[in-house]
Amino acid sequence: MNNFVFYSPTEFVFGKDTETQVGAMARKYGARKVMIVYGGGSVVRSGLLDRVKASLQEAGIAFCELGGVQPNPIDLKVYEGIELCRKEEADLLLAVGGGSTIDTAKAIACGALYEGDFWDFFIGKAVIEKALKVAVVLTIPAAGSEGSGNSVITKTETLQKLGMGSNKLRPLFSILNPQLTCTLPPYQTASGVADMMAHIMERYFTNTREVEISDRLCEGVLKAIIEEAPKVIKDPNDYEARANIMWSGMVAHNGTCGVGREEDWSSHALEHEISAIYNVTHGAGLAVVFPAWLTWMATHNVDKLVQYAVRVWDVPVPIGKLLSDEEKVDVATEGIRRLKAFFTSLGLPVSFAELHIEHPDIPRMIESLRRNKGNLLGCYVKLTMEDCADIYRLAL
């Protein structure tokens, strides 16, 4: 196990009707003026935005608004938000929405207190030294941004989709009401599930040895998701299953599952190139990329895949028998087959074709990947750009 720091200071308020506590929470954390950041559509139509405003008013907290955040959020909205935030002198950014909204609020939170271009933080040109407070009312369980210090933004001009993280961006508080997720369409629900599973698996597949406690935590969260997700697809109003999925999405990404180990975020990087160019839903892109990544790994670094297949997918193996290399690949392959079958059962695509991208421009994605990440990707196995192209081809 590697040395690590675990720090997840966010106060999570979870359960029915909890969005009515947002005003009291903002006051508790000393907010003077809130900027509400949201997308549009459902947050407005459902009346959630009005309930949030009413709660702030009741708590005597002034607010301004920034609507119109898009999925795969872009830099232009961040610039707009930074300007508004400075003008309004807001000191707490309240994201009401999913990952795109939260990530936009985080980028504004650090950009507003920085003299240069906020994009500097995403390209490693600057380190965040201070940020405004961030808080969340979550409506889509997927990105885990409600419990993380991460943000992913796309630069419109170049279509670069990049992520960065800082403990200074961890939300002060996050309000998670599973009721708010009952109106999510099945495809978005399923994409969220794929996203949170990827967050766990990108921590799980590691070369760091002797990490039984975090392995077991990863496997436990995956098991819970595998049990609960089909219930949510079957009955969108199943509150209990929604609650389990919503909390799993937080645990998947606040660091709980990744302590003490090297993590490999190749799949996210490979997917970002797809969604940046083709604007697909991030989770759906992951459902396509992750099995392909695993398939490539089965013949390059198989042992952890065997453990994954056995413990997570209950692939049977003879007890007490040492597996040959060939048998290991078989077990791993059966695990991957079960993962794909699971995604398919949720209505997710598992290939470019099912994403309706018949002829993905692999050279263009690889070129962009090289520009964003350099010549080698990941660590479970270090991937050359040719390896990455192979993985894209495995997903055709």
Add this chain to the structure above:
Amino acid sequence: MNNFVFYSPTEFVFGKDTETQVGAMARKYGARKVMIVYGGGSVVRSGLLDRVKASLQEAGIAFCELGGVQPNPIDLKVYEGIELCRKEEADLLLAVGGGSTIDTAKAIACGALYEGDFWDFFIGKAVIEKALKVAVVLTIPAAGSEGSGNSVITKTETLQKLGMGSNKLRPLFSILNPQLTCTLPPYQTASGVADMMAHIMERYFTNTREVEISDRLCEGVLKAIIEEAPKVIKDPNDYEARANIMWSGMVAHNGTCGVGREEDWSSHALEHEISAIYNVTHGAGLAVVFPAWLTWMATHNVDKLVQYAVRVWDVPVPIGKLLSDEEKVDVATEGIRRLKAFFTSLGLPVSFAELHIEHPDIPRMIESLRRNKGNLLGCYVKLTMEDCADIYRLAL
């Protein structure tokens, strides 16, 4: 799943040689004067106390000292600490030790800012409104106090051993170096393991339904402990196994495993009567009480015990077959047998006799229990005092 708040703001610094960071961390959190709280013996002999002082000095932070905390910590040391803390105007209590030391530091932290008797917080006569900062250098993985807001203290005069909790007592930071635990005697190591397993199981056995995510987290941590603990007993210097156990002890008690569910802390209450009167090691007492509590439950509320036996102890059940009530009790009983065999394999007692208490004074423990907890205990099944006496008798 019940509504809940999850709040674990402690910054955990984990790994080799991390105690050298204590000065820098205290400075980062704005400490002006530290009061070091410790037991004695090994913390001094091993040179740890000197290293902690050197780190504080290097960071330019003044400190005073309160040594001599005993296992099953008592109120008298708390009063002494409160007096010293006020006199020295310390603003951060740094516990260097295990649960007893940390719990003493927490009681001082809230007592020093309170005009009345700190014991008021333990008997529910007052609620903590403010507390001094608390931080930890952990030497014994067991109590989980490094990540919790809880404290357990014994009142010398009456031998009342009571616990209480407040988010205001959660440590600002906790330093966990598994190397420091390599010198722990096997019995203390094993007792710590029993304590952390109890912390999980007291959350696990609940009547709250549809808590798959926290069930799976509980089961995962138990599985990791069951895998790693024998390695530590076999080779006390196995750093990796020590690291897994140390982090498991934190996860077991910072709230991760208990979200959204009713918890049942009967076993801890039953044990506190034993250790208050007979001064046994808390974890060893739990190894005696918990199997007895489970045995009683097997014939009163069996379903969750079946899940426990199957998922945690791999007790085989016929797939797809509905179990009769009798078969459920059989499966549960086999699970309990495996738990006891596990404790025994670690060198722990599983009966009063093995604790060298041949004739426990059950009426006296019951009378004390009634005074401390009232006429009914717990919630998985509400226990009358007669039920509690039966459980003690099951442990003879």
